[in-house]
Amino acid sequence: MNMTRKTSLGPPIATRISTVAVLLFAACASPRPTGTATPNGGPRGAPGGGPPGTPVSAAGAPAEMQRLYRSMGLVAGSGAIPFAASVSFLRAPSPDSTLTLLALSLPSRALGFTREGDRYAAAYVARVQIRQGATMVRSIESTEQVRVPTFRETSRTDESIIWQQFIRLAPGRYTMTVSIKDESSIRNSTEEVSLEVPRLTPEGLTSPVPVYEAIPRQSVDSLPRLLARPRASVVYGVDPELALYIDAVGGNAPSSVQIRVVGDGDIVGMDTLAVLPQRVGGRSGTVGIPVNRLAVGINTVLVTAPGRSDTARTRVLVSLGEEVPIGTFDEMLVYLRLFTTADRLKALRDADLQGRAAAWNAFLKETDPVPGTAEHEGLRDYFARIRSANIRFRDEAGAGWQSDRGTAFVALGDPDNIIDTGLLNPNERVRQQIWEYRELRVQLIFVDQTGFGRWRLIAQSRGDLDVAIRRKLGSR
Incomplete structure (x- = not known):
């Protein structure tokens, strides 16, 4: 299914969502609670993007952002077309297979757009190859068209183009190669990772999937209609919340789940019980996590069902924009050196892990120029200037x-x-x-x-x- 989204800056401008489930393969591995994707041999190609001479960050996430994406367990290609891709696992009709969702995003600036009447058009080729040993298990190649109404949309550096594919795979270990090529030039990027597909039991939890929007599936035989957020990232001061799609199908689906968010230094930013709405074929729904409950940097979201032992997890990034790669609390303090006094920074730096959350909350209260609003306008404007300075x-x-x-x-x-x-x-x-x-x-x-x-x-x-x-x- 091809879908064109809103063209105002903010949401992705174009997506491709494949509703084709691939062949079912025989099970060949023991059950595992989670699935992983890890790089084989590190990044390929030189960091950068755009035509020769274009600054590295001009066509998308700079090398440091790609490093952060890899540390989150994402597939991050750092060639001439920097992309990021996530792999999530949902239940399939049979325990001998697992529904695997590959969601990939790239910045529109990485592609060569040309004028087409009153619009701008570009094309790219997405290629995915999945091997088990020397055997090719699945090969997918798709040429996609992107059309936008304004020139401004062609120069976006955020997660502006999304391509995603549902695949059924037998539990086991694979090697997956993901490639993106711009049709109008020789620019391309390839990344190879090891992929471990888990066996999901009827009572087990599936991957929490960061999404822009989702319509839950009605049964294990159907597919959810969702638009994934491949980078699992939100921007501080811009995005109010992160939406997570939680899929629980079958008659024994839990009626609620416990969601716990752990930030840098094991700081618990959120611990809440979320009710999953009743569906015809189980319980599934979208849970919104307020960004102001997350730590700047990488957070781990843990999902458990009351009375059950397994835990599903995903990692999300609260960033300050593609031009400001921050992965830890200490890195955050470096960025704050021009925002506040040395004494206030020392109080944050000296706080131990148990007291860091309280120290941070005190800092926010002391420095908020408009305490009556939910947003910290001072930090919002400060990091907006950093993003602007990195471009200017x-x-x-x-x-x-x-x-x-x-x-x-x-x-x-x-x-x-x-x-x-x-x-x-x-x-x-x-x-x-x-x-x-x-x-x-x-x-x-x-x-x-x-x-x-x-x-x-x-x-x-x-x-x-x-x-x-x-x-x-x-x-x-």
């Missing part, structure tokens, strides 16, 4: 927000006025930019001595910036 100043070597201009922009915001001497005098040998902050009564002078856009603060301005940052932080 990425030509200055390293992360854009850590460059001299990026540091000033993130800490102080946009200047009231910018004077570029190179525009006033094109023949000037050394180009300067003067940033004026009137309220802070400071001028920052950046110099591009190489002529390649690598701006550096002069020594006096570096001291002025440090003073301005301390004044700014002290006023919060």
Whole structure:
């Protein structure tokens, strides 16, 4: 089934959902409680995307984001088309097979779009090969078309295109190769992983599936109509909640499940009981997890049924956007150095694992500029500036927000006025930019001595910036 989604920035712009269940194979392995997908030999190809000379992050997630995706157990291709894919396991009609959902996403900017009337079109080829030893168990190849109404949609770097496929596989170990190729160029990416397919019993729990939307299936013989969220990621300050599809079919399906979310350092961010609605063929439903109950970085979601011993789990990432790869609490503190005072950061850093959640909540309360709202507007705007700095100043070597201009922009915001001497005098040998902050009564002078856009603060301005940052932080 082909589906075109909304074209406003936010949801994925195009998806392909395959409702074709593949051949049933004989069972050949002992039962296991969970399934896994692990890389074989690491990433293939050089990080990057787009045409030659395009910055690495321009066509999608940078290398650090791909590293985070792999640490979550996802399949992450880091070639010229960076993609991320998840593998989930649901019950099939027979215990001798397991319904396996492969969901893959890529950024629309990785593809070569061309004008087609009043729209823009691109095409890509998705290829999946599953082997058991030397035997090819399943080979899938599909050419997909993507059409969007605006040029802006062609340059998205988020999870904007989704391709997913349901496959029935016998429990056991496989080697899976996933490839994506842009039809308009030679850009492609391939990743090979080891895939372990579990045997799911009628009483057992299946994989919790992060989704954008889902319509539960009515019986074990049917398929759920869902749109998976392959990266299992939400953006802090942007996404209000993460939806999890929990599938429990059969007459012995549990009426409720316990959902426990564990963040970095074993901090429990959520522990709640969710009721699964009654369906004709069992109990299935979507549970929303508020993002403000999750830790920034990687979280583990544990799902158990009362009175049953098995646990289903999935890992989800609360990110600050594709340009800000944060996987742990300590990494978060590094990013906060321009947001708050050293004393407040020390209180967070010194908190032990048991006290970290309380320290973080106290920090949020102390720094929230509008306490009466559910959202922390200060952090929302701060991380928005980091994302913007990583795009605006990425030509200055390293992360854009850590460059001299990026540091000033993130800490102080946009200047009231910018004077570029190179525009006033094109023949000037050394180009300067003067940033004026009137309220802070400071001028920052950046110099591009190489002529390649690598701006550096002069020594006096570096001291002025440090003073301005301390004044700014002290006023919060």
